[in-house]
Amino acid sequence: MDFDDYGWTALAIDGDEESDEAAKGASYTQQTGVMFVVDCGPPMFVKHEDESSHFEKCLKCIRQICQKKVITNEKDMLAVVFYGVNKSSVPDGKAIYVYQDLAQLNIQRITDLESLLEDPNSFVSEYGYSDNYDISEVLWACSNTFAKSNKSFGEKKILLFTCDDNPHKGNEALKKKAIAKATDLKSMNIDLELLALNVRDEKATFNMDLFYKDLLFLGDENSLASYPDPSEKFEDLLSTVYRKEHKRRALGRIPFKIGNNIEFSVGVYCLCRKAVIPPSVKIHSATNSEVRSQSRVFNAATGEDVMPQDIKSYQQYANKRICFDTEEATDYKKFNISGLKLKGFIKKAEVKLHLHVKPSHFIYPDESVVKGSSTLFSALLSRCAARDMVAVCHYVPRTNSNLELVYLLPQLEEKDEANNQVTPPGFHVVFCPFKEDMRDLSAVDHSASANTDQVEKCKALIEKLSFPYQTSMFENPSLQKFYSNLEAMALSKDEPEEVTDYTAPNTRKIEKKAGAELEAFSKSVFSESTKRPAPASSTAAAKKAKVDNTSIDIKQLALTDGLGKLTVADLKGFLKSENIKSKSTKKADIIQDIKSHYGV
The missing domain is CATH 3.40.50.410 (von Willebrand factor, type A domain)
Known part of the structure; x- marks a missing residue:
């Protein structure tokens, strides 16, 4: 397996991952x-x-x-x-x-x-x-x-x-x-x-x-x-x-250590990150020139500005404030130099990939730092893939980053019929949770269960609605609509290009393909002895719990400035019951009319 030039770098990122500490400090x-x-x-x-x-x-x-x-x-x-x-x-x-x-x-x-x-x-x-x-x-x-x-x-x-x-x-x-x-x-x-x-x-x-x-x-x-x-x-x-x-940019290049004597170099890439609408730039309404905002830190008691060197932080422990400065806070997070250290191997079947704390990274050999890295990496990747094993590693992305426990999930290269690379060879770095990150769900009620007939009908429905999923099949409609409108305004187009929302279910097609299975499953689950849940009301007023006005002391609430806790519907109900006329529909005006009624 040759890692010299696989042309897979379109999977690298065009900059830093905002939410990842590993990306901090990188500048292109x-x-x-x-x-x-x-x-x-x-x-x-x-x-x-x-x-x-x-x-x-x-x-x-x-x-x-x-x-x-x-x-x-x-x-x-x-x-x-x-x-x-x-x-x-x-x-x-x-x-x-x-x-x-x-x-x-x-x-x-x-x-x-x-x-x-x-x-x-x-x-x-x-x-x-x-x-x-x-x-x-x-x-x-x-x-x-x-x-x-x-x-x-x-x-x-x-x-x-x-x-x-x-x-x-x-x-x-x-x-x-x-x-x-x-x-x-x-x-x-x-x-x-x-x-x-x-x-x-x-x-x-x-x-x-x-x-x-x-x-x-x-x-x-x-x-x-x-x-x-x-x-x-x-x-x-x-x-x-x-x-x-596409640009070939890595989040960083780090050493990969196996024991005390073996070390090679890998590049760390980001295969997936959230695409967001870029923030708007504020400009002056009269001149269209860009404006900037400034912030300052001041003493709440005196109003005097506080310089950065005079600022400390604290954490509360047993009702006691433990103070420390910026350098101490940085030192607390330092465990070792950046890099990957192999802890051992486990079977792929034992890995719970659904338990991860953030999107994975991807590592690929880097010959520019350590010659021979591709050979060592290729051997490790080939054997892990052949034996269905996953490496468990100690991972520090950068010197000031938090320590992570990760799985290295092997991935071999795949190509399509046109000889284009579909997936690159390398390891997915899956961030697994620590003991402290897990949550106990033992209090959740698991008493409800389905019978054999319901399971079989659900299985038939799933088989009918199964399709070959690929991430590239679905564009983010919100992003596409934003950029379509932005481009139309920039190029002075009469109309923006129409955006199709491929995430919306095609109910007509689903009904045609699996209508019989849907009906059979519905009848099996919601039988005559089982009450079908009523559809939720689309109105906001119906979703709110109704309040019995007779049990509320409106006069006492008016005297204690407590009318703001009631909804507009409750206040209008009181006006109607007391035959009080109000010229406004705004909550503040209705409250004032009620107070005037009681002479408050």
Whole structure:
């Protein structure tokens, strides 16, 4: 099992996990530079069964990436380059046109891409086509664009879209020039990625061996073996671009110790975190300039400001305040240096994975710190998976983090039919509870039970309504609606894109698929001898317990300022019973009318 480059880093996070102490202190300030390079040859404009061309699919993909980055990584810099056109904006470069230079995204750049999508034919008439291009010059133009930028990039990528698997057919000199330039890009830490589209020819498919194998992999057969198949559908192309463009960032790199003598290095990643609507930025209503809030700590007795060095904290123990300063509080949490320490192994069947205290992390070998980490990690992963064993570890994410007890759940690599990685190889770090975290449910009434007939009918219902679940099937409708409206306002659209709530049950489909089983189960549970629970009332007033006004001393409540404890409905009932007229429906006004009635 080779861990050198599995291309699985799309599962890493784009920043720190807010709720996790392990993420505190991590800072990623460097920008990412991405250049989208699109082949504009005649095959890219051929209409297919879905009435769209490869060129349109590429532009849709780029536009969608740009829209996503406006929300998630607006400081990243992107560029769009067309080659194989009858125009040139690059000195000494033929048929190469930089449509959008390397810069941060703005509304105008996205609008320009949408304009091209609305009328692709106008692109052909304006830019034309030329087969007099050189891939090495295309790559040189991209590297030169990166070199001219005064930004310090954490990552530099060139994403090349094409359906031509042999652009320099019969010309070995141009092929060698392109390979030499690709080697230069690698030495400059610029990643070159190919987004291959299916060749629309019944007798041929996209053949990596003809040209791009030598250009991209430079003799690395392992990388070629894990390369995805050419895309045909837009969804496949978009998912491939997301995977290749996504940043590879770890929460941290920590040592993994087995006993006293064995130590290797792993990177810690976050596979799952809650996606939330970003907080709004407050601005001045008159000038639209950003405003900032300031807080201060002061002495409640004197009102004087208190400096940070004068502040202490306390914990109460047996009615006594135990005071300590910030440094002491930090020292109390320190157990050891950060890292994983193996305690032992247990059978996977004995692990209760439903008992976890927060979302899991994911670990992957890190060769940059300790050479040979991949070999040790691979051996441990293979044997744990083969024997259905789970490692139990002592885990300190960072020096000032709390100690955690974790399970290491093994996961082997899986790929789909298109050779795309579905799951990466590694260990899920499951945070298990300590003894103090558990709650006793012995007081819960477990006397109710189902008979055999009810169990069988429920089993039939479950079988009918079972479906293959995947997390990717369900988008958060609240988030999607928010971003759809935000995008519509930013791009001055007449209407936001409609958002479908896939989490809502399709009752019509459920009734069609399992109507008979639902009815049978319902009759079995709610038989004639069993009273079916009445449906809850939808009105708020019906949910509240009714109060008998005759048992309440309204006058006493008025004298003691206790009328606020009653509901508006109770107060109105009293007004009606005493024939007291009130001109308002507000609670405060009704209370004042009652007080006036009693002369309070």
